[in-house]
Every structure is written in structure tokens, then in C-alpha cells.
Amino acid sequence: xxxxxxxxxxEHRADDVWEGESLLFVLRERLGLPGSKNACEQGECGSxxxxxxxxxxxxxxxxxxxxxxxxxxxxxxxxTADELHPVQQAFLEAGAVxxxxxxxxxxxxxxxxxxxEPDPDDAQVREALSGNLCRCxxxxxxxxxxxxAAGRQR
Amino acid sequence: xxxxxxxxxxxxxPTTADGVGTSPPRPDGTLKVAGEFAFASDLWxxxxxxxxxxxxxxxHARITGIDLTEALATPGVFAVLTHEDVPGEKHYGxxxxxxxxxxxxxxxxxxxxxxxxxxxxxxxARQAAKRIRVDYDVLAPIVDAERALLPDTPHLHEGGNLVxxxxxxxxxxxxxxxxxxxxxxxxxxxxxxxLGPEAGLAVPDGEGxxxxxxxxxxxxxxxRQVCSALGLPPDQVRLRLAGVGGAFGGREDLxxxxxxxxxxxxxGKPVKMVYNREESxxxxxxxxxxxxxxxxxxxxxxxxxxxxxxxxLDGGAYASSTPAVVGNAGTMGLGPYDIPNIQVxxxxxxxxxxxxxxxxxxxxxxxxxxxxxxxxxxxxxxxLDPVEIRVRNGxxxxxxxxxxxxxxxxxxxxxxxxxxxxxxxxxxxxxAGPLDLRHLPGGVANSTHGxxxxxGVGYAVAxxxxxxSEGFDDFSTARVRVSVVGGQPVTTVHTAAAEVGQGLVTVxxxxxxxxxxxxxxxxxxxxxxxxxxxxxxxxxxxxxTGGAVKAACESVRRLLLTSAATRLGREVDGLWLGPxxxxxxxxxxxxxxxxxxxxxxxxxDTVEWRHRPTYPIDEETGQGDAHVQYAFAAxxxxxxxxxxxxxxxxxxxxxxxxxGRAMNPQAVVGQIQGxxxxxxxxxxxxxxxxxxxxxxxxxFTDYLIPTILDVPPMPIEVLEHADPHAPYGxxxxxxxxxxxxxPAVAAAVRAATGLAxxxxxxxxxxxxxxxxx
Numbered sequence: 001x002x003x004x005x006x007x008x009x010x011e012h013r014a015d016d017v018w019e020g021e022s023l024l025f026v027l028r029e030r031l032g033l034p035g036s037k038n039a040c041e042q043g044e045c046g047s048x049x050x051x052x053x054x055x056x057x058x059x060x061x062x063x064x065x066x067x068x069x070x071x072x073x074x075x076x077x078x079x080t081a082d083e084l085h086p087v088q089q090a091f092l093e094a095g096a097v098x099x100x101x102x103x104x105x106x107x108x109x110x111x112x113x114x115x116x117e118p119d120p121d122d123a124q125v126r127e128a129l130s131g132n133l134c135r136c137x138x139x140x141x142x143x144x145x146x147x148x149a150a151g152r153q154r
Numbered sequence: 155x156x157x158x159x160x161x162x163x164x165x166x167x168p169t170t171a172d173g174v175g176t177s178p179p180r181p182d183g184t185l186k187v188a189g190e191f192a193f194a195s196d197l198w199x200x201x202x203x204x205x206x207x208x209x210x211x212x213x214h215a216r217i218t219g220i221d222l223t224e225a226l227a228t229p230g231v232f233a234v235l236t237h238e239d240v241p242g243e244k245h246y247g248x249x250x251x252x253x254x255x256x257x258x259x260x261x262x263x264x265x266x267x268x269x270x271x272x273x274x275x276x277x278x279a280r281q282a283a284k285r286i287r288v289d290y291d292v293l294a295p296i297v298d299a300e301r302a303l304l305p306d307t308p309h310l311h312e313g314g315n316l317v318x319x320x321x322x323x324x325x326x327x328x329x330x331x332x333x334x335x336x337x338x339x340x341x342x343x344x345x346x347x348x349l350g351p352e353a354g355l356a357v358p359d360g361e362g363x364x365x366x367x368x369x370x371x372x373x374x375x376x377x378r379q380v381c382s383a384l385g386l387p388p389d390q391v392r393l394r395l396a397g398v399g400g401a402f403g404g405r406e407d408l409x410x411x412x413x414x415x416x417x418x419x420x421x422g423k424p425v426k427m428v429y430n431r432e433e434s435x436x437x438x439x440x441x442x443x444x445x446x447x448x449x450x451x452x453x454x455x456x457x458x459x460x461x462x463x464x465x466x467l468d469g470g471a472y473a474s475s476t477p478a479v480v481g482n483a484g485t486m487g488l489g490p491y492d493i494p495n496i497q498v499x500x501x502x503x504x505x506x507x508x509x510x511x512x513x514x515x516x517x518x519x520x521x522x523x524x525x526x527x528x529x530x531x532x533x534x535x536x537x538l539d540p541v542e543i544r545v546r547n548g549x550x551x552x553x554x555x556x557x558x559x560x561x562x563x564x565x566x567x568x569x570x571x572x573x574x575x576x577x578x579x580x581x582x583x584x585x586a587g588p589l590d591l592r593h594l595p596g597g598v599a600n601s602t603h604g605x606x607x608x609x610g611v612g613y614a615v616a617x618x619x620x621x622x623s624e625g626f627d628d629f630s631t632a633r634v635r636v637s638v639v640g641g642q643p644v645t646t647v648h649t650a651a652a653e654v655g656q657g658l659v660t661v662x663x664x665x666x667x668x669x670x671x672x673x674x675x676x677x678x679x680x681x682x683x684x685x686x687x688x689x690x691x692x693x694x695x696x697x698x699t700g701g702a703v704k705a706a707c708e709s710v711r712r713l714l715l716t717s718a719a720t721r722l723g724r725e726v727d728g729l730w731l732g733p734x735x736x737x738x739x740x741x742x743x744x745x746x747x748x749x750x751x752x753x754x755x756x757x758x759d760t761v762e763w764r765h766r767p768t769y770p771i772d773e774e775t776g777q778g779d780a781h782v783q784y785a786f787a788a789x790x791x792x793x794x795x796x797x798x799x800x801x802x803x804x805x806x807x808x809x810x811x812x813x814g815r816a817m818n819p820q821a822v823v824g825q826i827q828g829x830x831x832x833x834x835x836x837x838x839x840x841x842x843x844x845x846x847x848x849x850x851x852x853x854f855t856d857y858l859i860p861t862i863l864d865v866p867p868m869p870i871e872v873l874e875h876a877d878p879h880a881p882y883g884x885x886x887x888x889x890x891x892x893x894x895x896x897p898a899v900a901a902a903v904r905a906a907t908g909l910a911x912x913x914x915x916x917x918x919x920x921x922x923x924x925x926x927x
Contacts, residue, residue, distance in 0.1 A: 020277060034196035035189020039349040039399070040431040044854035047349060075189035088187040092179055095820040098828065099655025100186030101193060101349040101399030123592050130863045133854065135349050135400050136655050138827030139862040141820075 008077030024059035046132030049105035075104035090149035098136035173668035177820035194353035194369035194396035202424040210261035213847025215290040224285040230278040242385030250473040262471035265436030295506035295847035299468035317502040320484030322776030325495030329460035331451025342841035344441040350399015356414035363390030374686035395680040401654035403512030435852035439511030444520035460495035474511030482517030489525035490617035526897035564875035570788035595801035606798035612901025616894035619781035620886030621694035631685030632702035637756035643735035648678035651687035669707030693886025702763035787811035787890035789898035800918025814885030833895030
């Protein structure tokens with residue numbers, strides 16, 4: 001099948017998409033946007049968190065056909081290496097990035113949290129990020145990064 | 155604080171911003187937060203194929219036939235391969251070459267690779283793999299490590315089921331003590347659970363050779379094994395490090411390496427292989443589960459008199475690094491305590507369970523659960539508190555390890571636990587303000603309002619060797635070059651050391667800045683075109699590759715200053731490299747800039763660097779100077795336990811660790827917190843459940859790793875007691891926190907419940923319906 005979707009403000013078309021393919025596969029393997037990560041592909045780790053029509057979800061759980069005609073924002077849409085979003089900058093400065101595989105999903109989840117709640121307390125941050133696994137950091141520096149980003153956005 | 159075994163070849167060192175002891179941002183960090191960093195599973199080439207692996211459904215079976223006809227007939231399939239297509243050695247392995255590249259006539263664990271498929275879409279490859287017909291004659295699996303070693307148990311490998319037995323004997327063989335405690339302990343099978351799946355891209359060069367981009371911990375040991383299996387010389391098998399999404403020991407063994415190369419060679423096309431999460435659980439080794447019997451004797455004052463320990467480690471179907479894990483568990487399995495009379499027997503066995511090998515903490519994690527619990531039993535028997543028993547018996551500089559090795563560097567066990575004791579405790583739950591269910595065990599599941607909640611506090615100490623032991627030739631190679639790019643001096647550092655997330659690339663830059671005073675440092679991509687750096691494991695990379703980079707910088711500095719002296723017509727003595735790339739004289743005046751000195755030229759040297767040697771242990775007594783350096787850490791855990799529901803909430807997990815020299819303080823704290831979380835996971839939730847040789851929970855739905863809700867605040871205090879034998883005085887950091895955090899959590903749960911809890915992970919039923927009290 002053919003699907004058309006808007007990713008990070010740009011319209012994309014993918015041809016010969018197999019019905020079983022996920023949005024994550026289409027983003028990574030067909031559109032050349034590997035920022036969203038493939039850690040579990042079961043919706044358990046949050047590494048592939050993206051916005052779909054403004055709502056965060058795991059791209060691995062969305063069938064490619066479901067995304068047809070819709071709007072997707074990935075980590076690549078938050079900011080680029082040349083112009084980082086404040087949330088990305090905060091993760092970098094706080095030492096919240098070690099291997100970095102969980103980072104793109106955490107960035108999108110944090111971006112979403114701060115859009116809804118600009119001044120979250122720690123319990124709110126933990127609740128909001130509880131769907132995003134990180135194996136390297138022990139999460140302390142991720143909390144630091146969210147606090148730093150929230151402070152700067154205020 | 156700084157102490158280096160190698161003296162500087164020239165005079166005073168420059169200081170520059172972002173050198174050793176500071177926390178500059180990671181050089182790969184910007185790309186990682188932008189989503190532009192290429193991990194192994196992100197690689198892509200025009201016209202590439204996808205490879206998949208067909209794995210055994212049985213833990214133990216004979217293969218009586220394989221039929222590829224249907225699979226080969228599937229449209230879109232380019233190759234289907236079995237062991238017959240392996241051109242070189244058909245077995246590989248880190249220490250013993252006992253593992254088939256593809257099963258030949260027998261499978262020894264569930265998930266063992268049997269055949270390979272390459273196709274133009276991953277789903278086509280998966281469907282074709284299902285059409286391969288393998289006939290199995292199913293055999294009874296051997297699933298118990300102790301029973302595997304009994305004389306009448308069938309052998310899984312020639313030579314029997316014993317992988318290694320380490321004996322340690324010192325002092326009086328029949329000691330007597332006033333107070334004796336003993337216990338039997340068990341540790342489940344933990345998984346590294348790195349997030350980035352096993353992945354790589356193999357590209358044939360059209361001339362019989364191959365380029366492999368792969369996520370790994372040690373490029374050269376992979377290269378050796380790939381060359382052997384492909385029957386090719388090293389110059390035809392070039393490995394390049396692809397972005398690594400965590401490792402923790404799970405990437406020491408080969409995964410898709412040979413398989414991807416075989417498919418690429420057979421098809422003549424690039425082949426990408428990416429494991430999904432389930433396959434990842436089958437595709438790498440795990441932490442050895444352990445059963446341990448411990449007995450400690452002490453005098454009335456609490457001084458240890460003797461220790462006896464018997465340790466059984468389940469190595470699973472293939473040896474992997476079991477021999478070294480047994481070495482560590484055997485020689486360090488009594489913890490960092492002075493004990494005059496010792497009898498330790500540590501066994502590693504083959505079974506039909508999943509293969510076990512390296513994981514962060516490497517043998518010390520399992521034994522620490524037994525040691526620290528036994529120390530607590532002793533304290534309770536003597537009426538001492540857990541800190542006091544450790545202060546009285548803990549290693550000091552000059553102590554003798556059970557191997558007889560004198561600890562000739564700071565060993566601050568007493569200081570670590572005393573500092574922990576002095577840290578303020580978190581506020582009790584009932585005075586923290588209005589009841590907030592989110593802070594109770596079980597959280598907003600709202601099944602308790604705190605009526606059955608008890609608080610407990612527990613302590614534990616970590617003790618771990620750094621780098622490879624027992625006489626292993628443990629070296630690293632670094633190439634350092636200084637040149638002028640865009641009118642500025644630039645240092646380029648090239649090693650084969652795997653950056654797996656730990657931050658080595660940052661430390662390499664910091665060392666270059668400190669040694670050469672040049673702010674701009676480029677870390678070249680890691681590959682096999684430079685000499686081996688050894689493995690990114692055993693807490694050794696900052697020590698050994700850091701040492702190599704430092705030594706290469708010293709050589710380059712000497713070359714630069716000699717060149718400047720020649721150019722200036724003066725003696726080299728008194729010249730030094732100042733910050734910003736200038737050669738200065740004694741008075742600090744610029745004599746010549748590096749830009750002028752070098753012009754279009756460059757200065758470069760490659761250095762192979764070794765730490766001081768270690769030695770094998772005696773087979774009968776376990777005596778010998780086996781280890782090069784020890785790392786020490788200690789944890790204090792505070793937990794709330796709902797004794798009605800069996801739920802545990804860790805309230806705080808504090809750590810004090812001696813790192814010798816904090817090369818990058820932010821990264822050090824990150825390592826300690828990350829390692830602590832993994833130990834917490836093993837204490838409370840992480841276990842690969844194996845029933846009759848079969849993994850029943852190979853997914854992140856069922857294998858639980860700590861989330862941000864499970865991990866508490868982790869206050870960290872870092873000590874810097876320089877090791878006089880190490881570069882900059884540093885001490886390996888990565889593993890120690892994983893060793894002591896789990897036993898501290900277990901101790902805290904015991905303190906809260908009054909239960910013995912001899913097994914980890916502690917399950918809710920162990921608390922609500924304990925089997926033995």
C-alpha cells in the first residue's frame with residue numbers, strides 16, 4: 001500500500017508498504033529518520049515515543065496504515081544538532097545522556113510533559129516518564145535535566 | 155591527588171579548560187540528543203538485505219535433518235545457510251572454542267542458532283525461516299548446575315560438565331571460633347538488558363573481504379573469531395564500531411557478527427541484522443545464577459577468624475567467560491574483609507540453561523549477596539550494628555586478600571561505611587506531610603494506605619578487581635596526532651576502544667587536553683585499523699586506554715618539544731607546551747606556536763600500554779598476585795515494605811565510592827547511579843525465569859527493569875584516594891556500584907521484615923509467605 005504522512009512539517013510518501021509494518025519501521029527504514037529507536041518494539045520501553053496528531057505514543061504500536069494522512073513529530077522535529085531545543089540542551093548539560101538509546105523517546109516525553117505542565121514536581125516527572133526505560137543513568141540525571149529545562153522555560 | 159607511574163618526559167604540564175577532573179559535554183552528546191547519532195540498528199545501505207536467525211526451540215536435542223527447500227523457494231529470499239556453509243572453524247568462543255557458529259548435530263540451549271536467511275524485507279526473511287524444516291530428536295535437559303557435576307550425569311561437552319573449579323586455601327584448615335553463622339543463598343539469572351538491540355551491517359568488498367559495522371565491546375577479539383569462522387586473514391575482515399546502545403558485558407560474546415558476514419559473502423550484498431527484544435534475550439549471555447553456602451566464624455569482639463564458602467555458578471550451555479567469572483567469584487568471593495583462615499570452592503558448570511558470561515560486576519555481584527548477608531548475620535549474633543562489623547573487619551591498605559596478595563593501595567572500607575552512616579536519613583514516611591499514595595509501596599495502584607508498611611535500613615560493601623586478571627596480557631593501543639586544521643592546532647586520538655555509553659570518548663579528549671594543552675580534540679572512529687584496546691569491560695577502559703592515550707600524548711609532546719628546540723637552536727630542557735598550542739620557555743613566554751612549528755606537517759605516535767603484570771593463581775591453594783587493582787564502594791538502602799502485600803519501595807539508595815581520581819565527576823556520578831539501579835533491579839525484580847531450560851519471560855513486559863518510579867533519590871559521595879600505581883591515580887568505577895547496591899537493598903528489606911530472605915530477587919511471596927523462618 002501507499003501511505004502519505006506529514007513528518008516534522010514535511011509531507012512524505014511511502015510506496016509498497018507491507019500491511020504489517022509499523023509507523024516506527026516506516027520512519028526508520030523508509031523515510032530515513034532513525035531518531036526514534038527500536039529497543040523493544042512492544043510498547044514497553046518508550047524509546048520510539050513520537051507525537052501523532054499532537055498526542056504522544058509509541059511508534060512501534062501504530063500500524064503504518066493508521067498513520068496515513070496524519071501528522072507525526074519525532075525527536076528530529078524538536079531541534080537539530082545545529083539548533084538544539086532547550087530540552088535537548090538540558091539533557092546534554094545535565095549528563096542525562098550515556099549510551100543515548102533511550103534519549104530520543106525521553107526527549108519527546110519530556111517535551112510533552114513541559115508543554116502540559118511547565119513546572120512539574122518530582123512526583124509528576126516520575127509519573128510522566130515512567131513509560132520510558134533507561135538502563136544507563138539510574139534516572140537521577142534525567143530528573144536533573146527535566147528540572148533544568150523546566151527552569152529555563154519558565 | 156594526581157600520581158602517575160610514568161614520569162613526564164619534559165617539564166611542567168599545561169592546564170587547559172575541559173581537562174582531567176572537569177565535566178565537559180560528551181563529544182557524541184549533541185548528535186545523540188538530536189536523534190542523529192547512528193546506532194548499529196540505524197545503519198542502512200542501498201540494495202541491502204535483511205538477515206534473520208532460525209533458533210532452536212529445544213534446550214537439548216539432536217538434529218537429525220534440515221530441509222531448506224521451501225525456505226529457498228520463498229520469493230525475495232537470497233540465501234539460506236546452515237553449518238555446512240561455514241567455511242572456516244565451525245566453533246568459536248572467548249576462552250574455550252566450544253560454541254558452534256550454527257548448530258551441527260546437536261543443540262544445547264533453547265535459542266541456539268541453527269540456520270540463517272537473507273531476504274529483501276525482514277518479514278520475508280522471518281517467514282522463510284519458519285519454512286526451514288529441522289528434525290529434532292529431543293533429549294532430556296540438564297538444568298541444575300550442582301547435579302551437572304555429579305559423576306553419573308551425562309556430559310554436554312567432551313571433558314565433562316565442569317568448566318572450572320577454583321580452590322582457595324589459607325591458614326588453619328580446622329579453625330575454631332567462638333561465634334559461627336552460616337547460610338545458604340541463591341541469586342537468580344539477571345540480564346544486561348541494554349536498550350540498543352544486537353545489530354550490525356556486513357558489507358562485502360567484492361574481493362573476498364568484508365567490512366563489518368557492529369555494536370560490540372571489543373573489536374579485536376571479535377575480529378579474531380570472525381576471521382577464524384570465515385577462514386580469512388585479519389586484513390580481509392575489517393571491523394568498525396557502530397553506535398552502541400549500552401553493553402554491560404552482554405556484547406563481549408559474538409552475536410550476529412559471523413552470521414551477517416556469511417550472508418553478505420553468500421549474497422554479495424550488504425546484509426543488516428537487528429535482533430528484536432525477544433531474540434536479544436536469546437542472543438546474548440546472562441549473569442550466572444548462583445547457589446552459595448557460606449560459613450563465617452568470629453571471636454566475641456567481632457573479629458573474623460575463618461570463612462568457608464562453596465559457590466556453584468550455572469554457566470549454561472557454553473563456556474563464554476565462565477572461567478574468568480569463576481576466577482573472580484572464587485578469589486574475591488569473601489568480600490573486602492580480613493580473614494586469616496579460608497576455604498573457598500567455586501565451581502562453574504555446563505548445563506542446558508541459557509549460556510551465562512559477562513555482566514557488570516562479573517562474579518562479585520553474586521557473592522556479595524552471600525557475603526554481606528553473612529556479615530549481617532554475624533553482627534546480629536554478636537549484637538553489633540552492621541556498620542561496626544564492617545569497620546572492624548574491612549580491608550585497609552596493607553591487608554592481605556584471600557589470594558595472599560597484599561593490597562598496596564588505599565582500601566578505605568571503614569571510611570566508606572562510616573561516611574554512609576553519617577549521611578542524614580530520609581524523613582520517615584509518616585512525617586513527610588499528608589499521605590501521598592504515590593510514595594507508598596505499590597504506588598497509585600492504591601491497594602494500601604500504608605497500614606502494613608515497615609521501614610528498614612541496610613548496608614553493603616562492594617569489592618571488585620579492575621581490568622583483566624590472572625596473568626592476562628592486558629594492554630591498549632592509542633595513536634595520537636597533532637596537526638593544524640583551519641589555522642588551529644588539533645589533536646586526533648585514534649583507538650579501538652569501544653564507547654558503549656560510559657563516556658570514554660570524553661575522557662580521551664580530557665586526557666589529550668591535559669597533556670598537550672590543545673583545546674580541540676577529535677576522537678577518530680574506532681576500528682581495527684589501529685591496534686587492540688582490549689575490552690570495554692572489567693572497569694578497565696579509562697585505566698588502560700586512558701593510560702595508553704596519556705603515554706601517546708607524552709611521546710607526541712616530546713616529539714613536538716624536540717622539534718621546537720631544533721627549530722629554535724636551543725636545548726629541549728625548559729621548554730613546555732602551554733595552553734592553546736604554544737611552546738613556552740621557562741618564563742612562560744611563547745617561543746613558537748604549534749601552528750608555526752607544524753605548518754602543513756603533523757606529529758604522531760602510536761603507543762601500546764600495559765598496566766603492571768598480574769599472575770596466575772596456584773591451582774591447589776588459589777594463592778597469587780592475580781589482580782592489578784581493586785575498586786571499593788558501599789551503599790546504604792532505606793526501604794518501605796508493605797508486609798501484607800509483599801511490595802517494596804526503595805526510599806533512598808546512598809552510595810560512597812572511592813574512585814581514586816574523578817576523571818570526569820559528572821560521568822562518575824552517572825556511572826554510580828546507573829550501576830546502583832542495576833543492583834536494585836537484581837534485588838527486587840530482575841530475573842530471567844528459566845523452567846526446564848526454557849526462558850519464560852523474554853520481553854520487557856515480563857522481564858522487569860527498574861523504571862523512574864522504582865529508582866529513588868541516590869545521594870552520592872565520591873572519594874579520591876589516589877592509587878599510586880594507576881594513571882592519574884584513578885580507579886575503575888563502573889562495576890562496584892552494581893555490586894553493593896543490591897545487597898544493601900536486600901539487607902534493608904530483611905531489617906524491615908525480620909525475614910531471612912536468602913534469595914534474590916526478593917519476590918512478593920517471599921515476604922508474605924516465606925518458606926523458611
